[in-house]
């Protein structure tokens with residue numbers, strides 16, 4: 001299989017240490033040391049023409065907090081585009097499209113991404129003319145876009161061939177593999193505070209184990225995320241599995 005070229009992430013942030021600090025450990029750090037990804041940060045302060053490297057100012061029309069000024073951000077975006085040409089510029093914000101697994105998989109085939117991590121109350125609206133898309137990691141408000149950028153980077157990095165061993169392959173992720181929530185998992189010790197492992201998992205009967213895990217995923221998805229099940233539908237034999245799960249659950 002042809003090895004994939006390196007995926008390059010350029011992150012525009014006034015806190016580059018938050019990005020590089022996270023890359024010291026964990027799976028994205030491993031992708032970096034294995035040369036599967038490259039990460040470059042661009043600090044808007046380096047593009048500010050003010051004496052004190054100013055990047056924020058008060059909002060016109062009044063209102064709480066400060067906004068990130070357009071000129072330093074536009075210059076940083078231009079520099080990142082020159083260094084990482086032809087890749088989308090994404091602004092992380094609660095006003096963006098909700099990040100889902102399908103979008104992560106779509107991003108993972110690109111040669112790179114430029115991620116704009118905002119701070120304060122947000123960015124001057126004129127910055128968005130230089131941005132290709134806005135994405136949100138969820139309907140809540142954080143202090144900055146660095147964590148959302150890292151969430152996106154990690155979710156995408158997990159999809160890159162060669163990062164996860166076959167056994168942990170991202171293709172086995174519940175969302176990717178089945179479109180369902182994951183089933184319960186157990187490991188040693190067999191008894192924890194009087195709670196045992198479901199006997200089916202100790203049976204060695206892999207057909208039964210597969211059936212039980214699918215049934216648990218179906219049941220959990222029906223209980224916790226009926227919207228997902230509605231969207232996915234039920235495949236052959238799954239209706240009966242779910243009905244049996246509900247009968248057992250009702251016992």
Ligand SMILES: CN1CCN(C(=O)c2nonc2N)CC1
Nearest residue numbers: 092093118136137141142145148
């Ligand atoms: C200006 N800054 C505010 C905080 N922020 C977010 O809460 C966020 N980003 O992506 N999904 C989110 N939720 C990033 C942008």
